[in-house]
Amino acid sequence: MSEVRVPTLGESVTEATVATWFKQPGDAVAADEMLCELETDKVTVEVPAPSAGVMGEIIAAEGETVGVDALLATIVAGDGAAAASAPAAEPAPAAAPAAGGDSVDVMVPSLGESVSEATVSTWFKAVGDTVAQDEMLCELETDKVSVEVPSPAAGVLAEIIAPEGETVDASAKLAVISSSGAVVAAPAAAPAAAPAAAGKDVENAPSANKLMAEKGISAANVQGSGRDGRIMKEDVLKAALAPAAAPAPTPAAAPRAPSAAEDAVREERVKMTRLRQTIAKRLKDSQNTAAMLTTYNEVDMTETMALRKQYKDEFEKKHGARLGFMSFFTKACCHALKEVPEVNAEIDGTDIVYKNYVHMGIAAGTPTGLVVPVIRDADKMSFADIEKAIAEKGRRARDGKLSMAEMQGGTFTISNGGVYGSLMSSPILNPPQSGILGMHKIQDRPMVINGEIKIRPMMYLALSYDHRIVDGKGAVTFLVRVKEALEDPRRLLMDL
Structure with a gap:
């Protein structure tokens, strides 16, 4: 055993x-x-x-x-x-009053520590649909994560107790699965009749509202396929691909100014997900806690880009990983952190804790929000090890497979807004860290080199730091060392 x-x-x-x-x-x-x-x-x-x-x-x-x-x-x-x-x-049949002795209740799964309620976001199945065991039935949203609810047994979805948009507590019943195929038609249909009569009062799926807001699509241009004509996420995706959906906004072409009532019809109000509310709160807490300041510099990427271009094919052939810019920046930051250790430190009460190692956080955008996987002991890793680690962590982040241990213990963070086209920004600290480097878009600009104007690939760098333990001199020195290492990558090899 x-x-x-x-x-x-x-x-x-x-x-x-x-x-x-x-x-x-x-x-x-x-x-x-x-x-x-x-x-x-x-x-x-x-x-x-x-x-x-x-x-x-x-x-x-x-x-x-x-x-x-x-x-x-x-x-x-x-x-x-x-x-x-x-x-x-044996206890399962006793808890299933809806469809007889062969029914199984679908309950809200554990939502995690200190989480007492969730909102039903999307039902993937409708009453009467056949479901397999462990097939996803619906999705719940809390203030921390989205939780998928699998079917506890194979059978037919007999009844949906908690419709989309409803807030449920941690012990609520969501639906009933019947192994015999019996459907509780009457109770399920009764509450649906009232919204159907109200027409526009039918509440759309929260995921559909969110997608319509993101894509700028009006609900009037989407044909709902859900119960009582409610709009589902798939309906929005179809409408986004349909070429015929463009002629709809005729009121905007009216020569007179629209009234407040007409404006209200054209607006879309979407409730923030619990996850987004938590992200907003934590980012604001970071601003309120640290004495955050940002210093800027710019780096000429000519030498780094030339070195990467010269060796990227050989690098990938030998190491099985692409040579990107992140390994150069990670190496440059590790080098600078050794000279300015307070940027790699943190405040603990009235103590300053200096870290004699670098656990580098690499900020990554995912469909569910921003995560920061940590590459441990990055200061001891080679270019190849760093590139492999970044690729692997990024893939796991996008798939939602990162463990909590992989996102803890970072001492410094790099955020690359340049991949989205950002020219300049002020990154927000990732507490309890005292520094974060913001990378940006590489853009050709005219620069004066030895008295001559030349076109060079330039990038703005931004270092946000906690002014409680990092002075301006230390922050500027750190950023200058990063700049020097990237403008002459040979300095990294010689530890200069």
């Missing part, structure tokens, strides 16, 4: 909540197959099977809070676990 235990959850994290079990007692499991998902206050952690066999007893049920190394379940070799696990599965 094998034991399934809580893995290491990351720095300073001692407990997690069991969010979802993907396997039930008696199910066959393969080695490394995902058994369950744990949630902490920051990230979701998947727990793989330590060995192949049959799922035995589930010790920690969904919603239960467990500590590091706590016993979650057991795996038994062979088929003996199926009979022993029967009592564990």
Whole structure:
């Protein structure tokens, strides 16, 4: 028999909540197959099977809070676990009043520490649809993350209790799955009739409202396919691709100024997601806490670009990774941090903690928001190691697979707004760090070189720093050292 235990959850994290079990007692499991998902206050952690066999007893049920190394379940070799696990599965029918003895309730999964409610964002299935076990039924939004709710059993979606846009608490019932295919038609249809009669009062899916706002599409130009004609996310995507949708905004061409009522019809009000509300709060807290100041400089990228162009093919052939600019900037920052250690320090009460290492945070934009994966001991890594680490962390960030440990412990951050076309900006500190470097767009500009005007590829650099421990001299010195290293990359090789 094998034991399934809580893995290491990351720095300073001692407990997690069991969010979802993907396997039930008696199910066959393969080695490394995902058994369950744990949630902490920051990230979701998947727990793989330590060995192949049959799922035995589930010790920690969904919603239960467990500590590091706590016993979650057991795996038994062979088929003996199926009979022993029967009592564990028995309570499910008792909690299903809607569709008879063969129904299973879909409950709100654990939302994480200190999170007591969520908003139903999108239903991927409608009443009457066939669903497979673990197939995603709906998506919930909290103030920290978006949570997908899988089907606890195979069958037919018999009833949706919590429609899109409704706020539910951590123990609420969302829907009912019927294994016999019975659909609770009457209760589901009754509340839907009133919004249908109201026409425009039908509330669209929050994800659809968000997408319409992003793409500048009016709800009047979208044909809803959801219940009672409500607009779903897929409807907005179709409308965005349809060429015939352009002629709609005729009122804007009217020669007279529109009235306030007409303006209101053309406006779209979209509620902020809980995740976006949290991001807004934390960024503002960062401004309120630190004595943040930004200093600027510019760097001539001629030599760095020439070196990259000369060796990028050989580099990729040997190391299996593309040679980008981020490794040059990471190396240059590590070099400068050794000379100006206060930029790599942090305040702890009345103490200043100097870090004799560089854990470099690389800010990355993802579909769900900004994340900052950390490359540990970047000051000891080669160009190839840095490029491989950045590529791997970026891929995991986009796929939503970063663990909490991968986003903790950074001592300094680099943010590259240039990939989006930013010419100049003031980056916001990532507490408790005391410095963040902002990279920007490389743009050809006329520069005076030895009394002659020449066109050079220039980039503005911005260093935001905490003025409580970093003086102006230190900040300027840091930025000058970064500039010198990039304008003459040979200095990095000679440790100058």
